[in-house]
Amino acid sequence: MRVLIADDQTLVRTGFRVILEAEGDIEVVAEAGTGAEAVRQARQARPDVILMDIRMPELDGLAATEEIRRHADPPTIVVLTTFDQNEYVYRALRAGAAGFLLKDAPSTRLIAAVRAAATGDSLIEPAITRRLVERFAAPPPPSGPPAVLAALTERERDVLRLMARGLSNAEIAAELVVAETTVKTHVARILAKLNIRDRVQAVVLAYQSGFATRGQR
Structure with a gap:
């Protein structure tokens, strides 16, 4: 499974890389510190899954998600978020993200989310799904x-x-x-x-x- 990590914090990217690459079947093929870089790397590195932060410079994760989803045969995108970004996450899902994950989720959830996304499924925090949809659904x-x-x-x-x-x-x-x-x-x-x-x-x-x-x- 080929993964692209898009987050403007170097320590976050490094931590995720260490966790994921400890798994024998997951390879982090690229990192991106901005949304624009994530779009470029999505084309060049051809990942299966992208872990996409929402708040990034140049181009935020929402716009980057929309752009990448317009690519031919786009990768699956899992949005990284925190509880105070509910409205942004909902917009990301509408833009084409397959699911979302809390940044402070345990490593087992991160790995499970990547595996699920790579197989066309999605791992979503149930409590967040309920809060998001009940608050923002039309x-x-x-x-x-x-x-x-x-x-x-x-x-x-x-x-x-x-x-x-x-x-x-x-x-x-x-x-x-x-x-x-x-x-x-x-x-x-x-x-x-x-x-x-x-x-x-x-x-x-x-x-x-x-x-x-x-x-x-």
Whole structure:
């Protein structure tokens, strides 16, 4: 797995590099200290995954994410954030980022996020997903949920509601008393039926359409 680390703090980049390269199957192929440099390195180094900070000079992580996602066969982007940057993270997800990770997350979460992103999945802090989407999702349109949701089975709608609450696959499996592999299958079918890229977009759609609501349990 080829990784590009984009952060304006040298110590942060160094720390992430040490953690990731301790894994035998992860290689940090480039670093970037600005958003503009991240865009250049994304083209030149051809990483599979980019860890993208939001606040960087020249070009911030949001603009860099939008630019990189316009590339042919773009890498997966995981946004690095802190709790006080909620609105920026939501914009990053809308720009095409696959997920986000707290900068102070344990090393195991960093490694898991990179592995998930490299396989086309996304590892998102459940609590942050819930806070972000519930705070910033647009109110449902007067027409109600989009007709495409009708294609989901009752169990798939159950899974989507739990995804909207920020639950991980393992937590959804425990809630529904099914195997985690069964949940993964439901998630894959939800994404296919809704014609969306990842679970982040599914969660945003659930709130924006009114299918899920603030405080829903």
